[in-house]
Ligand code: GLV
Ligand code: MN
């Protein structure tokens with residue numbers, strides 16, 4: 422391999438890293454994310470790939486001439502707050518390394534009749550700035566509601582449309598891109614594993630069979646803002662007190678199921694003064710289970726518990742959002758990948774991925790690389806050098822076979 426996966430990840434290990442926590446924050450169009458885009462452009466151009474960024478902010482690095490039935494690989498470079506250097510970048514670095522392996526093996530990407538090949542980088546996969554996960558893939562295939570997307574606000578109140586414009590994009594051009602979707606023949610995404618599946622199985626690489634049902638909701642408890650010193654407890658309508666019960670109810674509702682998970686990842690008290698009883702508290706909710714009915718049941722249990730907890734404190738509770746069912750990756754593609762990698766186990770994914778969104782329009786499949794910490798969305802996530810290189814070669818093997826499809 423010309424450049425190992427680890428050497429590429431080491432080259433970006435200081436970008437967007439918060440010194441205090443060691444975690445990374447690389448939301449869309451942040452300095453860190455823009456620097457990562459430059460890094461990717463440099464790596465791709467050094468290999469002679471033709472790089473361009475489309476109207477939805479997706480980066481494409483073509484080997485040879487763009488054309489239909491393109492074999493696409495890649496992942497994302499953005500991160501959650503406090504994230505690691507592998508969730509996303511491992512797939513991008515492995516795509517570049519797999520390209521190197523295929524070149525070394527003599528694959529001629531520009532030969533007449535060769536299947537077009539392209540490495541893609543999808544923006545805002547984590548939805549960590551504007552709240553919408555897999556935003557790049559949802560834009561290109563029309564899954565995202567455009568008007569709603571343009572009005573999404575970050576925590577500073579900047580809308581997606583404003584941020585896009587400030588970064589040179591035309592806000593009227595976001596949305597389903599028939600031309601690019603028409604060129605994509607299939608997509609194979611390599612990703613660091615985000616759980617313990619491969620640790621337990623003692624294997625370096627797995628195939629993904631599904632993405633479990635999941636969704637994102639927002640919850641608000643509305644009470645009455647008031648003075649923290651002058652307001653007796655008996656006269657309070659304190660939404661934070663009810664919010665505490667809601668957080669507990671989220672855990673209890675998930676715990677009452679077999680394998681369901683539910684998370685309050687953000688809780689914001691408004692206006693947020695030390696000596697102010699909040700007027701309202703906003704919370705996020707993430708909930709997942711292999712069956713959507715179970716997710717729906719957890720949400721309804723949380724709704725009932727939240728309404729009761731709010732009423733007890735003289736507050737109101739609202740819960741908004743929606744979930745999506747379990748996504749199964751293309752079985753023909755996954756079978757062919759399995760034929761190339763017969764040792765690789767097949768695992769479900771508890772995390773969402775652009776490959777899941779794009780599955781609506783084209784065959785998609787995924788490879789996971791062992792993460793010895795079993796921890797993700799944290800700087801603890803990683804892959805051993807040998808596993809990362811093994812993963813890139815596995816990806817090269819799969820891609821080489823797919824070039825003939
Ligand atoms: C993406 O990492 C997710 O939240 O599943
Ligand atoms: Mn990811």
Ligand code: MN
Nearest residue numbers: 508547772798
């Ligand atoms: Mn992630």
Ligand code: MN
Nearest residue numbers: 690691701703
């Ligand atoms: Mn508010």
